[in-house]
Amino acid sequence: MLATMKDVAKEAGVSLSTVSNTLSGNVRVTEDTRKRVVEASQRLNYQKNGIAADLKSKTMRTIALIVDDLAGPFFSQFIQGIQRVALDNRYDVVACSALGQKDSMGVKFLQERRASGAIVFASDIAEDLLIDSARRGLPIVAIDRMISNDHLVSIAVDNFQGGYLATKHLIDLGHKHIAYIAGSNDSVDDHERFLGFQRALAEHGLSPHFDLRISGDFTEDGGYRAVKTLVAQKDLPTAIFFANDEMAIGGLRALAAEQISVPNDISVVGFDDIVLARYVSPGLTTVRQPIYEMGALAMNILLTSLLGSSPKTTVHKLPCELILRDSCQRLTPSTLS
Amino acid sequence: MLATMKDVAKEAGVSLSTVSNTLSGNVRVTEDTRKRVVEASQRLNYQKNGIAADLKSKTMRTIALIVDDLAGPFFSQFIQGIQRVALDNRYDVVACSALGQKDSMGVKFLQERRASGAIVFASDIAEDLLIDSARRGLPIVAIDRMISNDHLVSIAVDNFQGGYLATKHLIDLGHKHIAYIAGSNDSVDDHERFLGFQRALAEHGLSPHFDLRISGDFTEDGGYRAVKTLVAQKDLPTAIFFANDEMAIGGLRALAAEQISVPNDISVVGFDDIVLARYVSPGLTTVRQPIYEMGALAMNILLTSLLGSSPKTTVHKLPCELILRDSCQRLTPSTLS
DNA sequence: GGTTGTGATCGAAACGATTCAATTTCTGGG
DNA sequence: CCCAGAAATTGAATCGTTTCGATCACAACC
Structure with a gap:
């Protein structure tokens, strides 16, 4: 049905290897045969089979980017960082989701030698699988994990430092009653942010506004509900630190609904x-994760790993940065509670 | 170096085909040999080579999703629509960008039989290439194009209808002086939206507020500047129709800066x-493109095409929907200009 | 005990390219 | 005109699976 190189060879009256040489351009051929081959391939509608080529040459220059959700909020910046570096080094990137249980495309790439290396930003992928694939020789950079071995390097954001940063900022503005709205109980990220929060308070001789941590599921609605409960308990803090922006935005909505002004009252x-x-009103002061940088770094590490040198650092932690907008204010006497 | 099935066969003391049968699970084997094979493969750290498997079986159940920019604003919803359908039909989706000139991963997928089918949402891919690849037998669904042939189907949003819808809405609210802020001159989408705009006006005996079409490059800053020029010309319309949301949001910012109230004044x-x-203030009334639906439809069409039946409709047009928020108001006598 | 049937295992041929050593063709110098 | 050496071309092996017809083992049946 479909023409192969063999067919082209016959049609052009040359050998199979000459066709390969001509089409790949790796070996010099006479202008005359080149023309014959090209014409024959056009006549037959020949189309290269990249799969076969990859199988033989064993060097596909392809990086698999595996993510939970190709649609997530970070994905966009993250992949930009990767693409940039990959392109500069003539590597290709294919993105695939970890969605779909045990035989998602992501898993397939990890298990079936379909790529030269992988960058994994997917909590759905079991840690064992990563370790296993790496042990079998696939260079992997895992995001948001703390594991490493011979072919496996992790990159994570320093959530502790981020939590500390945010809290310190509030304290510097004079706040003493600060509430923390958690994401979920089983999230390490959340936990570390909380530890940073606690540390900043402790350093200034303060303690969290509430002992019980209210959880907002990392969702906008969760943030909304969390603030509503906070309000219902009557004992309002002067500042709230949300474990993520979605919840904070839900929180802003709830505060507006309760006629509590941000940043005047809270x-x-x-x-x-x-x-x-940037777009909510008031603009949300927040902690920026260096997502783009993470992508670029991940790709760089992978490249060195691909070149055979085993990296010295095995777990990287990237610092966060405080982004100042309009949702915080220096505590004035009138708002002291 | 790396263990192959052959090695496993030797280690387990069975034939190569038995290993394949065992591991793939397609053929029954004795529990005893199964155990022997599995253990041998673990001992040798065997890992399947999916590339070789694909080459032999010729049926990879993989769909290539080719986009200009894996980070674009639509991408997220679009891929959700695709994934959903693909997953239900046990197809895998890999996303790759058209970024990177002639030998981007996207082009590679189109030219090298690396996927069973492709969905292309990338203006960077030349039309010729699509037609050519389709002619060679690769089923393709192209988004935002108007081409078709044997294995090529197009899906597009009905920009004309969308433009009409938006304009009609403004007219129904009593507006007679409506300006159109264009995206770019060479965009077909833009042009069709403009035609819809004109048609709605014409049907009501109106003409555009300005003859000259101000262009905003489809960017937020462009929208900002466009409104600034509009204001500078002193002759303000009572309503503005922006060719996309980014520009509209820039426009809102400019209007706010000029102390012009939306929707009271404009x-x-x-x-x-x-x-x-949804989040800008005031909430932006806009025309929704059925992106998710487009993804799902694209995948569905591709599936039927993959099953061998050539589709009856070759170019699909999907209608837009008006989303009402707070940026429009019925024209009251006081705001008549 | 020989025949038949069934299920497990095996051998060998693909799949479609790349690659390298071997062979043929071409070139120019003596 | 012949020969050495370079350039172009070829043949054959290989990549790691899948697949299918053939073989083998074994139990059931008359």
């Missing part, structure tokens, strides 16, 4: 610096 | 319904 800090954070 | 409509449109 200061608010989020985490992540999602695009929306 | 009504504004955008196009696209990007996520941000």
Whole structure:
């Protein structure tokens, strides 16, 4: 049905290897045969089979980017960082989702030698699988993990430092009653942010506004509900630190609904610096994760790993940055509670 | 270096085909040999080579999703529509960008039989290439184009209808002086939206507020500047229709800066319904493109095409939907200009 | 005990390219 | 005109699977 190189060879009256040489351009051929081959391939509608080529040459220059959700809020910046570096080094990137249980495309790439290396930003992928694939020789950079071995390097954001940063900022503005709205209980990220929060308070002889941590599921609605409960408990803090921006935005909505002015009555800090954070009103002060930088770094590490040198650092932690907008205010005597 | 099935066969003391049968699970084997094979493969750290498997079986159940920019504003919803359908039909999706000139991964997928089918949402890919690849037998669904042939189907949003819808809405609210802020001159989408705009006006005996079409490059800053020029010309319309949301949002910013109240003084409509449109203030009334639906439809069409039946419709047009928010208001006598 | 049937295992041929050593063709110098 | 050496071309092996017809083992049946 479909023409192969063999067919082209016959049609052009040359050998199979000459066709390969001509079409790949790796070996010099006479202008005359070149023309014959090209014409024959056009006549037959020949189309290269990249799969076969990859199988033989064993060097596909392809990086698999595996993510939970190709549609997530970070994905966009993250991949930009990767693409940039990959392109400069003539590597290709294919993105695939970890969605779909045990036989998602992501898993397939990890298990079936379909790529030269992988960058994994997917909590859905089991840690064992990563370790296993790496042990079998696939260079992997894992984002948001703390594991490493011979072919496996991790990159994570310093959530502790981020949490510390945000809290310190509020304290510097004079706040003493600060509430923390958590994401979920089983999230390490959340936990570390919380530890940073606690540390900053402790350093200034303060303690969290509430002992019980209210959780907002990392969702906008969750943030909304969390603030509503906070309000219902009557004992309002002067500042709230949300474990992510989505919740903070839900929180802002709830505060507006309760006629509580931000930042006059309450200061608010989020985490992540999602695009929306700039656009809500008031603009949300938040902690930016260096997502683009993470992508670029991940790709760079992978490249060195691909070149055979085993990296010295095995777990990288990237610092966060505080983004100041309009949702925080210096505490004035009138708002002291 | 790396163990192959052959090695496993030797280690387990069975034939190569038995290993294949065992591991693939397609053929029954004795529990005893199964155990022997599995253990041998673990001992040798065997890992399947998916490339070789694909080459032999010729049926990879992989769909290539080719986009200009994996980070674009639509991408997210679009891929959700695709994934959903693909997953239900046990197809895998890999996303790759058209970024990178002639030998981007996208082009590679189109030219080298690396996928069973492709969905292309990338203006960077030349039309010829699509037609050519389709002619060679690769089923393709192209988004935002108007081409078709044997294995090529196009899906596009009905920009004309969308433009009409938005304009009609403004007219129904009593507006007679409506300006159109264009995206770019060489965009077909833009042009069709403009035609819809004109048609709605014409049907009501109106003409555009300005003859000259101000262009805003489809960017937020462009929208900002466009409104500034509009204001500088002193002769303000009572409503503005922006060719996309980004520009509309820039426009809102400019209007706010000029102390012109939306929707009291001027009504504004955008196009696209990007996520941000909900969050700007006032909430942006806009025309929603059925992106998710487009993804799902694309995948469905591809599936039927993959099953061998050539589709009856070759170019699909999907209608837009008006999303009402707070940036439009019925024209009251006081705002008549 | 020989025949038949069934299920497990095996051998060998693909799949479609790349690659390298071997061979043929071409070139120019003596 | 012949020969050495370079350039172009060829043949054959290989990449790691899948697949299918052939073989083998074994139990059931008359």
